[in-house]
Amino acid sequence: MIAAAIGGKATTPTPGLVASTGSEFLSSLPKLGIVSVPNGASVIYLKSRGNLRIQAVEGSRKTVNVNENVDDFDNGHAGQNRSQLSTVGKSTNIKWQDCSVGKIDRERLLKQKGCVIWITGLSGSGKSTVACALSQFLHQRGKMCYILDGDNVRHGLNRDLGFKAEDRAENIRRIGEVAKLFADAGVICIASLISPYRRDRDACRALLPDGDFIEVFMDVPLEVCEARDSKGLYKLARAGKIKGFTGIDDPYEQPLNCEIVLEYKGGDGASPCVMAEKVVSYLEEKGYLEA
Numbered sequence: 001m002i003a004a005a006i007g008g009k010a011t012t013p014t015p016g017l018v019a020s021t022g023s024e025f026l027s028s029l030p031k032l033g034i035v036s037v038p039n040g041a042s043v044i045y046l047k048s049r050g051n052l053r054i055q056a057v058e059g060s061r062k063t064v065n066v067n068e069n070v071d072d073f074d075n076g077h078a079g080q081n082r083s084q085l086s087t088v089g090k091s092t093n094i095k096w097q098d099c100s101v102g103k104i105d106r107e108r109l110l111k112q113k114g115c116v117i118w119i120t121g122l123s124g125s126g127k128s129t130v131a132c133a134l135s136q137f138l139h140q141r142g143k144m145c146y147i148l149d150g151d152n153v154r155h156g157l158n159r160d161l162g163f164k165a166e167d168r169a170e171n172i173r174r175i176g177e178v179a180k181l182f183a184d185a186g187v188i189c190i191a192s193l194i195s196p197y198r199r200d201r202d203a204c205r206a207l208l209p210d211g212d213f214i215e216v217f218m219d220v221p222l223e224v225c226e227a228r229d230s231k232g233l234y235k236l237a238r239a240g241k242i243k244g245f246t247g248i249d250d251p252y253e254q255p256l257n258c259e260i261v262l263e264y265k266g267g268d269g270a271s272p273c274v275m276a277e278k279v280v281s282y283l284e285e286k287g288y289l290e291a
């Protein structure tokens, strides 16, 4: 019955999927559980706000995807009720260590709500500039924020990664996980990286409770980014001296349903400050600047 509720008969459900089911049946389930579905995959689910949310799926032959996000979305205390030993990816026999001080407590202290503002776009589209302007505005208002810039994180945590597709995917995954920790700390985390693949961005979105992942698309034409070429990288890419450069000979997949689009308009209307103010207004409207 659980399998029917979350995965149907033949398909493997994906992490992040939310399935509704009868309330009586739902109340009979433990908060967190593992169940096998008919095609042999194991599914870890979490009860959240009257629904079942898929946390991780492991196939019978290979791991489909693993998402260790088992935050308790109902009370903001990460990991509550995770009392059993579990397997996450290659880690076996692990147990969540809980603490009585939770996300909500930290948010009250900071008078804000933790979230992730994920700025995606081509190189030269203005991601870092907007991230910095946004950080300045928030800081001036007494709000705690932190920028995870792709370029900067590649100087440390992600120094072992290059720009081939699987390295970019791992870069995005790691930054997504770190951003999630910042949000759990109550911080407004601004992630600014090209993140060219929709699937990878969506996987980061699935790590967070609904609403807390705010995707911002820098909608700037390639010609404009290339004309800016502040680092001279487009020139090198056009000359064939950099292979696999996003927008030139590597793909960029635009968001389909992002929360905010910052569109290049030319002239005064498109200054980084105006763009950052748009993000601040969104945060204000959605209640992220108060606890």
Ligand SMILES: Nc1ncnc2c1ncn2[C@@H]1O[C@H](COP(=O)(O)OS(=O)(=O)O)[C@@H](OP(=O)(O)O)[C@H]1O
Residues within 6 Å of the ligand: 122, 123, 124, 127, 128, 149, 150, 151, 154, 163, 167, 168, 169, 171, 172, 192, 193, 194, 195, 196, 231, 233, 242, 243, 244, 245, 246, 250
């Ligand atoms: N091949 C290739 N493609 C795109 N970008 C390249 C490449 N090689 C180096 N750079 C520089 O690295 C910065 C992008 O790093 P990211 O971590 O944001 O990229 S990604 O999200 O993993 O795709 C990017 O920074 P931004 O210009 O700030 O976007 C570039 O300066």
Ligand SMILES: Nc1ncnc2c1ncn2[C@@H]1O[C@H](COP(=O)(O)OP(=O)(O)O)[C@@H](O)[C@H]1O
Residues within 6 Å of the ligand: 121, 122, 123, 124, 125, 126, 127, 128, 129, 130, 228, 230, 270, 271, 272
């Ligand atoms: N809104 C804007 N209008 C005009 N120029 C901009 C704007 N935003 C950024 N720039 C300029 O474009 C260049 C690239 O910006 P940057 O923030 O480094 O982009 P990214 O982080 O996406 O690579 C910089 O020289 C920056 O000053």
